[in-house]
Amino acid sequence: MNFRNSLPWCLAVVLGGGALALHASGAPSPPAAAAAAAAPLAAPTPLEAELAAVAAHLPGAHAGDVRTTPVPGIYEFRQGAQLVYVTADGRFGFAGDLYRLADRANLSDVRRRELRLGLLSAVPESSMVVFAPAAPKYTITVFTDVDCTYCRALHKQIAEYNRLGVKVRYMFFPRSGPNTESWSKAEQVWCSADRRAALTQAKLGGALTAAVCKPNPIADQYALGRAIGLTGTPGIVTESGDLLPGYAPPDELLQELQQDPPHG
Numbered sequence: 208m209n210f211r212n213s214l215p216w217c218l219a220v221v222l223g224g225g226a227l228a229l230h231a232s233g234a235p236s237p238p239a240a241a242a243a244a245a246a247p248l249a250a251p252t253p254l255e256a257e258l259a260a261v262a263a264h265l266p267g268a269h270a271g272d273v274r275t276t277p278v279p280g281i282y283e284f285r286q287g288a289q290l291v292y293v294t295a296d297g298r299f300g301f302a303g304d305l306y307r308l309a310d311r312a313n314l315s316d317v318r319r320r321e322l323r324l325g326l327l328s329a330v331p332e333s334s335m336v337v338f339a340p341a342a343p344k345y346t347i348t349v350f351t352d353v354d355c356t357y358c359r360a361l362h363k364q365i366a367e368y369n370r371l372g373v374k375v376r377y378m379f380f381p382r383s384g385p386n387t388e389s390w391s392k393a394e395q396v397w398c399s400a401d402r403r404a405a406l407t408q409a410k411l412g413g414a415l416t417a418a419v420c421k422p423n424p425i426a427d428q429y430a431l432g433r434a435i436g437l438t439g440t441p442g443i444v445t446e447s448g449d450l451l452p453g454y455a456p457p458d459e460l461l462q463e464l465q466q467d468p469p470h471g
Contacts, residue, residue, distance in 0.1 A: 258282075264297025276305060277314070287434025288322035290315055320448030323435045327444060330431070334424045336377040336402045338365050344372030345464040350380035350432045350442040353392045353409045357454035358441045362410045367457040373464065377406065379425050380432040380440055390429075394419040 251259065259270040261282050274283050276292065284291045284300070293300040304315040327348055335348070351358045361368075368375055379397070381389040392409050398420035399405035409415055432442060436450065443451040443460075445467050455463065 261293065261295055261297065264295075265293065277307070278305070283318070285318075285322060287431075287436065288319050288326060289434075289436045290318060319436070319450075322448075323444055323450060324448040326431060326435055330378070330428075332376060334378075334428075336396070336406050337374065338369060338377070338403065339374040340369040340372055342372070343374035345461075346374040346376065346446055347460075347464070348376045348378060348444040350428070350437055350440055350444075351377050352380055352382050352389055352440040353396065353406070354389045355382065355440045359410045361441050361454050362407065364457050365407075368460070371457055371461045373457070373461065378428040378431070380429055380437060380442065381425070382440055384429070385426065390425065391419060393425045394423050397423045397425060 254275075255270065258273045258275075261284075262268040262270045262273045265273070265284055268284060272285050273293075274285075276283050280295055281292050282295065284293050291300045291302050292305065304313050306313055349358075349361070351362075365375060379393040381387060381393050383389045392415060395415040395417045396402055396405045396409055399415065399417040405415060405417065435442075435444070439452060441454055443455070445451065445464060447467050449467060451460075451463065
């Protein structure tokens with residue numbers, strides 16, 4: 208995030224509890240500070256108190272990470288876009304999908320899509336490497352590893368994806384983790400003057416010459432991939448929030464996207 212000196216204040220998003228905080232660059236005036244100190248805190252609603260009590264039983268959880276489900280006594284506990292269902296006392300939990308049997312709706316899948324899109328919406332395209340046609344019909348976000356065989360297969364056909372109207376937004380997910388060769392290559396791609404050309408060169412196995420620069424978004428994007436439940440690369444997130452694991456040739460991916468309207 209870039210902060211301009213001309214701005215009198217900056218905006219900080221606190222992800223831990225999902226809270227949004229405004230931090231002023233200057234100290235508040237004494238009357239304002241006194242008023243803020245004297246203002247009583249609003250009492251939590253019964254639902255807020257209920258969720259806070261459940262969260263208190265879960266290590267590292269905040270009330271914002273917990274919400275009710277249609278099943279009495281069972282609560283949803285989210286970590287990124289991954290879900291666990293827990294009892295009110297925090298003693299028992301299970302992972303899986305929750306269905307509404309009346310219409311066979313997969314409520315867990317709906318929720319995971321919603322959470323993935325929420326996480327991705329916080330990342331500006333300026334932090335991605337984008338290959339786009341003039342008039343995109345579809346947009347996908349692809350978590351990629353420079354050294355991944357199937358990631359390279361996808362990128363070799365990037366012109367065909369674009370020709371079919373698919374905008375590809377790359378984010379980095381070096382599967383080997385920090386302090387590895389693949390991680391360094393991702394940083395070098397980002398730190399190159401022409402990131403698109405550098406990414407193409409790296410995926411062809413070519414050497415990179417750019418020095419690693421700091422800061423760069425690789426660590427944040429790697430953490431985001433883990434948060435949305437990525438298990439391999441390429442990991443493709445569609446506009447509806449679906450996570451498509453693995454490589455799909457352009458024609459097959461287009462068919463998938465044509466059948467992927469936003470889910471209600």
